[in-house]
Amino acid sequence: MQEYTQEFAENLYFTPDETDLSLGLWLMRTGRNIAKPNYNAGPRTLGHYSMHFIRAGSVLFQYDDQTIRLEKGDVFCLFPHLSYHYRPADFAVPLEMTWVGFAGSQAAGLLSLVGIHPGVPYATSVLSTEVELTLQHFWSAGALRTGKPRLKFLSLLYQLFDQLDPRKDNHAPQRDTQKEWIRKSLDYMNTHYSENIDVNHIAKLVGIHRTYFSKVFTEHLGITPLKYLLKLKMNKAMQLLKETPLTVTEIALSLSYSDTASFSRSFSLYFGNPPTHYRKQTSPSKK
Structure with missing residues (x-):
């Protein structure tokens, strides 16, 4: 990881082409960090969606005049053109995050399926072993594959949303009427x-x-x-x-x-x- 003023971090960035745009969903970036005690992001906006998974520590996440504390295993999402502010909630445990940024006409619908929308831009206790492995695959696909592995990124995005689907946790689903x-x-x-x-x-x-x-x-x-x-x-x-x-x-x-x-x-x-x-x-x- 490279050292910056407020963190140690590494990012991979991707630029969509016409084929990506036609598919309705594409990866913009993926990255990870270890925050320094002075870490403070925002207020800021992005032009795409960005899901931030908390791998260690905790976060105070501010959105729409609200503040919520999120812990290890939680995720929050930055929606395009909306302002957010986040920082460590407890300096005793260094904050570590992994993020996936994406865009496209399918993005909002997929987020809504897993219960994430501008009114509630976060979900708790989602960072399972499966999700961790998928996030690692984003990084390895971008860093190790030559060319433009768009279909690999698409499959990983769909896989990630499938793993985040809260309905999968219902071990005894109610019988349909x-x-x-x-x-x-x-x-x-x-x-x-x-x-x-x-x-x-x-x-x-x-x-x-x-x-x-x-x-x-x-x-x-x-x-x-x-x-x-x-x-x-x-x-x-x-x-x-x-x-x-x-x-x-x-x-x-x-x-x-x-x-x-x-x-x-x-x-x-x-x-x-x-x-x-x-x-x-x-x-x-x-x-």
């Missing part, structure tokens, strides 16, 4: 109906026994989960037959049917006519 797990199952089916999923798979996803899941789903939707999946597949098949040049075989396999015959049989039972007949009826020559 019926309305919530039905919504979750509908979202899943509407997204993945063309894949090889079944009712067992969906019930397991929402943590409900298949029989009970099917019963409640049918009561709420007026249709069984199996028929709902079939409806999604058949409506998509009809759209593809009408709007695309895909063959019947290509449509069958795209909807996870094992072969053309099983798809044609399902289509005929559902609509009353085979897919080839439907395509002829909706072809431009018939209009």
Whole structure:
């Protein structure tokens, strides 16, 4: 570390290019320090976000006319263009910090997911062994990798936010209400109906026994989960037959049917006519 007037510190700085800017999230800097007794930062502002992790000692952090004492293991975040002031709270233990600065349109949303926003720009007891290791990887990626390891930095930023997510600490999460797990199952089916999923798979996803899941789903939707999946597949098949040049075989396999015959049989039972007949009826020559 290099010695400065108020600290021993080292920084790595990064300049985004057009590709970084297009991705919506990029690293600006990473660094670490050991503060001297006269350490006093601010009042100051930054043009980017900067998360400061307290590795030893404690901090008096001032923001928006408020002052809070933060301890080892806590983190505070400087938001762009807002003024902050921070200094050691106890000189008996030297203050040590590691920081990660970043910017982009995704930044505020990711911070909000972990409970950090301008009204509460800090979180407590977050510096786990996992987080420590990720912070070290930021430094090693910047210092040791040649070129511009933007994807490595992106992966580390996402990994850091995942590790800071307070919801991961719920060892016994509350069971979703019926309305919530039905919504979750509908979202899943509407997204993945063309894949090889079944009712067992969906019930397991929402943590409900298949029989009970099917019963409640049918009561709420007026249709069984199996028929709902079939409806999604058949409506998509009809759209593809009408709007695309895909063959019947290509449509069958795209909807996870094992072969053309099983798809044609399902289509005929559902609509009353085979897919080839439907395509002829909706072809431009018939209009």
